[in-house]
Amino acid sequence: MVSFSKDNPLRWGIIGCGDVTEVKSGPAYNLTEGFKLAAVMRRSLDKSEDYAKRHQVPFFTNKASEVINNPEIDAVYIATPPDTHKLYGLKVAEAGKPCCIEKPMAPNYADSLEIFNAFQEKNLPLFIAYYRRSLPRFLKVKEWLDANLIGDVRHIRWHKSRSASPLDLNREYNWRTDASIAKAGYFDDIGSHGLDLFTFLLGDIENASGFAVNQQGLYSAYDAVTGSWIHKNGITGEGSWIFGVHERQDKVEIFGSKGEIRFSVLGEFPIELISKTKNQSLFIEHPKHLHQYHVANMQMHLSGQKIHPSTGNSGLHTSWVMDKILGII
Template sequence: MPEKIGWGLVGCGDIANKRVAPALKLAAGSQLQACIRKNPGLLREFQLRHQIPRAYRDYSELLDDPEIDAVYLATPVFLHCSQTIMAAEKGKHVLCEKPMAMDSQECRRMIEACRSRGVKLGIAYYRRFFPIVLKIKELLEHGSIGEPILVRVTLIEHTQGALEAPASWRFIPDQGGGGLLMDMVSHRLDLLAMLFGCPHSVSAVTDTRAFRIAVEDTGSLLIRFASGVHALAFASHCVRFPLDDFEVFGTRGQLKVSPLNGSELQVVADKSEIFCLPKAGNVHLPLIEDFNRALFENRDPLVTGEEGMKASLILEAAYRSAQFGEVLKFSGWDTRIL
């Protein structure tokens, strides 16, 4: 293993520009060696802005670069599976944006490709590193609010992106895999899986209420976990007043974070408290530093492919439930959603 991990950044869009590229340059043990984008003018602009040594327009050429040890895939969801498999075949480790893939079958192909080639696979569910989320986990494990009964997740974020022409890939079914459930609620479903384990059942309804798009702009999920915990999740792009709540109600108290991207955790219980736990200035930094350490220490990253697939399984069940009016039952994380 080299002294520093040589990274190739695949995809140079908004999140890559604001957070991923700066984090890859700043993270301990990292060197951002190359980037790739199809548009030559935008590629050159991105390369200069972030002072990246090499720029490619062809993914195969980037993978042939001997100074690239790992790739960060910041590309549309429909490309994740094929790009991960190509990277694994070239012996490159992969840190892939969320949601992991278009469906659980693609997730399994990605996991197997990386396992068979002996490379690491991580998924960018960076909220798992939020101090506020880790505190929630600690409080639940210590029984601070008794037995958890209900989790309520509310995400309202108005968007102008659905009005753009041509439409963003996030609003095109065969590129993003779905609408805001895939794009934004996936982060919250990942946290639910982290905190409460495997579902027993999933049901959902989705609608397109305000925008002329081919995917949902509003959705609701009801999840019953194997532990008995119920989770209600509602999300919409249609309401102009933002809301991002994560609440847990137990037999002896309540936890509330509002907004989830904020720093304040309210605990109402026998001993009521307010914790102030700011997240990293660049939320991708802890994720990337953990992945770097995983490579140096020859261990799995915190958010493996197997962990990343859990949110995809719940999403797959939710979309099927919404389409056919079914309640989807789980027999474990190896459940196949047909």
Template sequence: MTHINWGIIGCGDVALRKGGPSLNAVEGSHILAVTSRTLEKARRFANKFGVERVYPTPDDLLADPEIDAVYIATPVSTHYPLTIQAAEAGKHILCEKPMGMTVEECERMLMTCHQKGVSLMVAYYRRFFPAVIKSKELIDGGAIGKVLLARVETHSLVQLPSHQPLPWRFQPSLSGGGVLMDIGCHRLDLLIYLLGDITTITGTAASVLLPPPVEDMVSFQAEFSSGAQAIGSFSWATAQRSDILEIVGTEGRILLNPLGGNTLVVETTSGRKEYQTPVLPFTHIGLIENFVEHLRRGMPLACSGEEAIKTNRAIAAIYGK
């Protein structure tokens, strides 16, 4: 496979700002077709990105024999059925995060993709941020000694809009939860990437300002196969914004503040060093490059379905499920 023709299912904000621009920017990648909840939205997306084909339903898009892979950018509740449908149609799949509503859904998604011989990747794009990649390189190279502890903190204030219906992220029947499913999943995935598999994790989730069952405050404690520990919190209920990842070792620490930025600070007994890493043109571009090279040349997936289900297991443990 030398050139990847994509079909996009879901033309909302994530596809417009993140997935769509990246799919068009990567060499060997081309958006061939789109579908969305309404034809009007799909046509607007197609006009913006120069997409040739607009389909009224996912069924119609998946029936197109020229589509090699699909990008599923829809509410979490649809990830499972659409992934199953795409796999049965023989399409490779890039699914937005989190992978599914439950661990059981994720297991069925993996099983079906294996049976049908298609690849499944989940869009934990922060693994590809240059500052995160540099952190991984420093950790694996022993720059801060043996890693003992990581601390992650992501806080902001989110208020429900007055209009109805509420955005799907605030409807647990569509999103699977609140702040943990929406932004916490990204941070848990990064901890797995940097520190290894989670062996134990416990936590609490509460509704402080938002009405139950939409949790807007989560805290957790975890242990990893590497022997490291982690503590963290995610909130939509704090006026003071923060987005921090700190990794502490026996000989120093790594600090990413903000986590989504391009500055990386390393402090050791030898002193302090600041790295300025490149800024990606689009958030999903590293993710898309990895998936396209996987399909074209067999490059291993950095966040396969087998890797992404680990985050769903951690989420389920924090929720006490």
């Protein structure tokens, strides 16, 4: 348990204060009681200063070490692209500070395991930014499942597709499609969210396999992935992530012995319950700052009130599942 209070807050530093931290995550640290965003880092000092001024952050730098080793910083949020997660994660563990790492935990399971072990050895809190585990919309889906409203769950299916973006078509650089950073491209960035959510809803996965190809030749990473898996409780699953088709889709179906649940992982659409005894469609709005509940749960975890739903252990499992689908392990 970490000691902090409203008058003596836990001071967070962000490494990589890019777009993802502008609205989605960064402001949540100042909005959470007992937390304070006290330092930010970006490779461009001008951009780091601009972020700090706009978000009322007292310290800014372009050197990660000046956040990690700063005695005025108690915990670190790593929001850089995944290829540097291990580099910075190991340094935060060495500094002895709690840490939150953006998803995916690392580009592969081996790097994720190294990060996990570093924090385990020092008994340090480690969180992974799979914030969907904390969002009310998906907690309602879990509530329906736990209440057995569709009976025994048999199978889950997710199809995620979209057309190539103008950035892709113009062959402009995007780290998300650079195989040296994210071998499976958008699957690493997007697919990880859903697979992690499915283990939260249905339990850990026992085995998985799949295929990955580059169909369009627009960038070095894979642009089409299909996979199948089985949860430890016998529930089967399948997924397809295709980033070169005409239509954008994001559809999850959970099939049970007495009904079905439908929802979107990424899109803001209603969640649907369809059964012989009850049909329901609910729209549950996301918060303005998507990490709000994720960060609030970190506060409760660090103060000893509850266990956070997305820790290093669960993030490591998601990395393992992804590497199994990609045939890396």
